[in-house]
Amino acid sequence: MEYNFKEIESNWQKYWAANKTFAAKDGGDKPKYYVLDMFPYPSGAGLHVGHPLGYIASDIVARYKRHKGFNVLHPMGYDSFGLPAEQYAIQTGQHPKITTEQNIARYREQLDKIGFSFDWDREVRTSNPEYYKWTQWIFIQIFNSWYNKSTNKAEPIETLIKVFETKGFNCKLDDTLTGDIEKDLEPFTGEEWKAFDEKKKSDILMNFRLAYLGESFVNWCPQLGTVLANDEIKDGVSERGGYPVERKLMKQWSMRITAYAQRLLDGLDTLDWTESLKEAQRNWIGKSEGTSLKFKVQGSENSIEVFTTRPDTVFGVSFVTLAPEHELVESLTTTENKAAVEAYVTQAKNRSERERQADINKITGVFTGSYVEHPFTGKQVPIWIGDYVLAGYGTGAVMAVPAHDSRDYSFAKHFGLPILEVVAGSTNGTLSEVEGSYDAKEGKLINSDFLNGLEVKDAMKKAIAEIEAKGLGKGKVNFRLRDAVFGRQRYWGEPIPVYYKNDIPYALNENELPLVLPEVDKYLPTEDGEPPLARAAASWKHEGKYDYEHSTMPGWAGSSWYFLRYMDATNGSEFASKKLSDYWQQVDLYIGGSEHATGHLLYVRFWTKFLKDLGYIAIDEPAKKLINQGMIGGTSELMKQFIINREEIEKYNSISKEIIIKKEGKEIKRLDIGNGSEHCHVYLSIDSGLDIEFFDKENKSPIKTELFQENRAKVKYVMNSVLNIDEWIADEPYYAGSILITDEGYWTKHEYFDFTENKIQNISFKTKPVVEKMSKRWNNVVNPDDICEKFGADTLRLYEMFLGPLEQSKPWNTNGITGVQGFLKKLWRLFYMSPSGGGAQRAGEDSSNALNVTNDEPTKGELKTLHKTIKKITEDIERFSFNTSISNFMICVNELTDAKCNKRAILEPLLVCLSPYAPHIAEELWKQLGHTESISTAAFPDFNEAYLVDDNVNYPVSFNGKVKFTLELAATLTTQEVEAIVRANEQTAKYLDGKEPKKVIVVHKKIVNMVV
RNA sequence: GCCCCGGUGGUGGAAUUGGUAGACACGCAGGACUUAAAAUCCUGUGUCUUCGCGGACGUACGGGUUCAAGUCCCGUCUGGGGUACCA
Secondary structure: OOOOHHHHHHHHHHHHHHHOOOOOOOOOOOOEEEEEEOOOOOOOOOOOOOOHHHHHHHHHHHHHHHHOOOEEEOOOOEOOOOHHHHHHHHHHOOOHHHHHHHHHHHHHHHHHHHOOOOOHHHOOEOOOHHHHHHHHHHHHHHHOEEEEOOOOEEEEHHHHHHHHHHHOEOOHHHHOOOOOOHHHOOOEOHHHHHHOOHHHHHHHHHOOEOEEEEEEEEEEEOOOOEEEOHHHEEOOEEOOOOOEOEEEEEEEEEEOHHHHHHHHHHHHHHOEOOHHHHHHHHHHHOEEEEEEEEEEEOOOOOEEEEEEOOHHHHHHOOEEEEOOOOOOHHHHOOHHHHHHHHHHHHHHHHOOHHHHHHOOOOOOEEEEEEEEEOOOOOOEEEEEEEOOOOOOOOOOEEEEOHHHOHHHHHHHHHHOOOOOOOEEOOOOOOOOOOOOOOOOOOOEEOOOHHHOOOEHHHHHHHHHHHHHHOOOOOEEEEEOOOOEEOOEOOOOOOEOOEEEEOOEEEEOOHHHOOOOOOOOOOOOOOOOOOOHHHHOOOOOOEOOOEOEOOOEOOOHHHHOOHHHHHHHOOOOOOOOOHHHHHHHOOEOEEEEOHHHOOOHHHHHHHHHHHHHHOOOOOOOOOEOEEEEOOOEEEEEEEOEEEEEOOOOHHHHOOOOEEEEEEEOOEEEEEEEEEOOOOOOOEEEOOOOOOEEEEEEOOOOEEEOEEEEOOOEEOHHHEEOOEEOHHHHHHHOHHHOOOEEEOOOOEEEOOEEEOOOOOEOOOOOOEOEEEEEOOOHHHOOOOOHHHHHHHOOHHHHHHHHHHOOOOOOOEEOOOOOHHHHHHHHHHHHHHHOOOOOOOOOOOOOOOOOOOOOOEOOOOOHHHHHHHHHHHHHHHHHHHOOOHHHHHHHHHHHHHHHHHOOOOEHHHHHHHHHHHOOOOHHHHHHHHHHOOOOOOHHHOOOOOOOHHHHOOOEEEEEEEEOOEEEEEEEEEOOOOHHHHHHHHHHOHHHHHHHOOOOOOEEEEEOOOEEEEEO
C-alpha cells in the first residue's frame, strides 16, 4: 500500500476535531503544562510558510508533554483588533468586523491543514465583546489604582484618598511617582482635601492613577490620524504603513508603566528568556543612577535643576543646556537674545522626529544671555538652549561637561565654549586641545578642589554626599522608559470605558460592561478632527446624556492578558477564575518573534504584575521560558532574460525578428519570433554559456540586445533552482509565448527541441536563487497550504524543523524537502515490507499491500537503534533542538531498514516518539497496528540504558593530537590495560619510529593520545 | 557609536561537558530497474597531492592556553538583529 498522505491527513484532522482529542482538562492528577504561541493578527494575506515555524515547534512540545503524562494547555486565538482591517474599511466602506472574520476563517483553514493540537474550545478573539468586556474591566481596575511606593505595589485608589483625607499631601510623594504630570501639584492638608470640589479632587487623583488622562508629547501620525507608541515607530515613520510621525502635545489616556520600571527590570533575572531579549528590555527600561543638582540663576530667584550620572565631573561644567521646551526658557532669555531664542525654539519644536533623526549630527543651539552660578566655585556659567537635550528625560536640562561627554563636547566645539578637563584619563591631564572627549569612568580627578586625586567611583560618592549636604540635590534614579500612551484615535479597537460628566472622566460600573463598539457611518475622523467614535449615533451616550470617551485602546491592550483568558475562556462573570489561574499558573513555554521584545512582552509583564498586586492572580511574570523563533526569509528565483535594448524597442515593434543563439561566438540556431509588438520573453538558463542576440530580419541587421535579470519565477515552480516549465506555463499562460533556452535545447510553444530540431523530453532550465524578504512582490511567497497539498502536512512539519535551529533566521527554500518526504515513505515501508524480500525495496518491486509487522523478538542491534533514538529525541526536545531530532529519526529508520526490521516491539515505540513531529502518519500506522485509541494517549517510551552499553569501544589512537588509526577494544579494560595494548600494537610502533613516547594519555572509553 | 547573536564542504546544517570535524539531508557524478519518465535502490562526493597504498592541509583571520581547540582566552576582519543625542 502506498503512503497516501492526503487521505491520511484529512481523516485524522477530522477525527481530532470530532473527538476533541486535544481539549485540556481544568485539573486532575496530572501535572500541568502550558504552551503558548504569540497571538497572531489575522492579516488579509494569510499565513506564509514562515508563520507556522513557531507553531510547529510549540505543537511538538505540546504533543510530547502529553505523551509524558502532562495535562497540556495549548490554545490559539486571534488578536483581531488592528489597523489593517480598519484601513481596508476606510478604503472600501466594509465593516472591519467582516474583513476580520474572513481573515480569521482563512487563518483557521490554513492552521487546520497543518494538524496542530490546539484546544479550539478555548479560542479567543480580542474584538469579541465577550472578550473585550474584560479588557475594559482590567482598564477600570488600573484606572482605579495608584502605585504605593512604600508597599511597592499597586493599590486601590481608595487607600490614597484615605491618606489625603487624614494627612493631606506635602509634595514629598513626587519623586516616587514617575509620571510626567504630577510635578506641578501644590501641597494640601487633609482638611483642604475634604473641602475640594469634585473636579479638583479628580484632577489631583489623575496624577496618581495608573491609567490616567494627561497632557504629554505624543507621536502623532497625521496620515493614520492617530497617536503611536514608541515601539510602533521605526526609523521615525510608522511601523504599519511607513507614514511620517511628528511630536504633538495632546491630552491622552496613558498607562503609568514607569511605576513598574524597577520591578520590570528586576523580574528579568528570574526569567529563562534569551539574553538578547532581556538585554533589549533592559536597554528599553534604561535605568541610570545619578543625582539631581540645582544651579542658581544669577539675578533671579529661579534655579535650574539638572540630572547627571557624572556628579564627579561637576568641576568640569562649562555651560548648562536646556531643552527648547524647558519651562524656564522664556524667563531666562535676555532682551537682546529674545529674537534669536524664539526663532530657535519655534523651529526646534516643529522639527519632526524624522528630521531630528535625519540630521542627528547637525549641532544646533542658542545662547539665552543668562548665567547660573557654579554651586561649588561660584563662577558664572552660561545657559544655552539645544535640541540635543530632551524635554522628556530627567529634568530637561543638563550640566555640560565637554571634556567628558561627547555630546557636550561637540556642542562646545561648535559654539567655541570652554572645555575643562577634570578626569585624568588616557591623556593624562593634557586634553584641552585633543580631539574628542574622554567619557570613560576611569581615572583620577584633577582640577576639582575637594575631589582631586580620587578615582572616578569614589569621587562620585563624595560629590553626591557633598551635594546632599549642601542641599543642592540628591541621589536619584532615572528611567528611560516612558509611560505608555493608551488612547488611539481609531475605530477598530476596544472603546475605553469612560464617560465625561461636567468635564470629569468617570469609569463605567462593572455591570455596564461591555461598552460595545458603536456603529459609525464612516471609519474616518470627523471634520473637526474628533476620532471616528464621535460619529456614533447621538444616542450613544452614558445614561443617554454624557459623552463617552472617543478614543479606543491600542493593539497591545487585548494581548496584555490573553494568556489568562485561555485558562477560563468562557467565564462570563470573571476575566478568569482565581481557581483556574491558580491551577494553570504561568505559561511554561512561550514561542514567538523577537519583534515583540519592547512592546507586547513589556506590557504583558506590566499587566501581570498589576493583576497580581490587586490579588486577582498569583503569578508575577506571564511566561517562565520564552523562545524567539527566527525569521524565515524568502528565496527568489531570478531568470536570465534577454530583451531588445530599451531605447530602441519601439522601433522594432512591427518588424519581423528572430533570435540568434550563439555558442562561443558561433551561431548554432535561429528562431523566428515574428513581428509582434508584445515583448518576446527570451530566457537563458543561468548555467548556460550560450549567447543570445536579436536580429532584424527585414533589414538584415543585428538589434542591440540587453541582459535583464529582474524577472523572478514564482518559487512554487522552482525546485533546486530548476524551473518546472510545464507547471509554470499551465498556471501563468501569460508566459506561453516565451522561449526558454539551455545548453541541451530550448522550449517554445509547449514543446522541447534540441538544436537540430528533434523533439526532446525535457530541458533543465536553471534560475538563480537570491535571498530576499518573503513578499508577494518578489514572487517568492510560499503558502503552507501549497506545501501540504504537494507533500503533506507531516512533511511540512518535519521540513520546517529540519531547516535548522529554531531560533536562527534562515531563508526558505524547498530544496531539501524531498529528503524529508523520502524519510516518511521509508518509514511507511517498514510496515509494508514485501514478505519475500523485506527491507530495501528492490527496483520495480511493489510494496506489499498488507501490513506486515511481526511479533518476533527484536535483536540486540535493533533494540540499540531504538533506545539510542529514544534517548536522543528526548534530549533534543528538552533542549528545543528539533532539527537534530529529525536527523536522529532518519538515522533510526535507515538502520531499521538495513536490518529489515518489521517488528512490533521496535516499531510501536518508534511511532510514539515520532508522533509529536509527524502526527498524522503516526496515528495512521498506530491504528493499523490494531490500536483503537489515539496515539496521543500513549505513554512516551522509556529509554533503557542497558541496551546502549557496548561490549567494545572503538578507541581512536592519536599521536600529538592527530588521529592515525582506531583500535576496537573491550569496554571493560582499564586505562592501564588499554595503554599496554596500544603500546604493543604494531601500528603504534610505526608511528613511534622506535622512540619512547614522552607521555601517553588514555581517556577511558574516549581516546588515546601519545606525545612524541 | 553602543548592546546582542553569528561566521564550519557546492548548499541547509551536525559535533550537548575541550576528545575521530563535516552526522543527517540536498545537490552533483556514476550505476541498477524501466521502451521512456516518475518512483525506488546501490556506490562515490571537504581541499590539495598520489596510478594506488598513503600523505599534507582544513571550522573567517592572527596569536595564545592544553597531551588534545570548531569548542576556552586575547586581538582583528566580517554578516545579521536591536538601539541611539536618555546626560
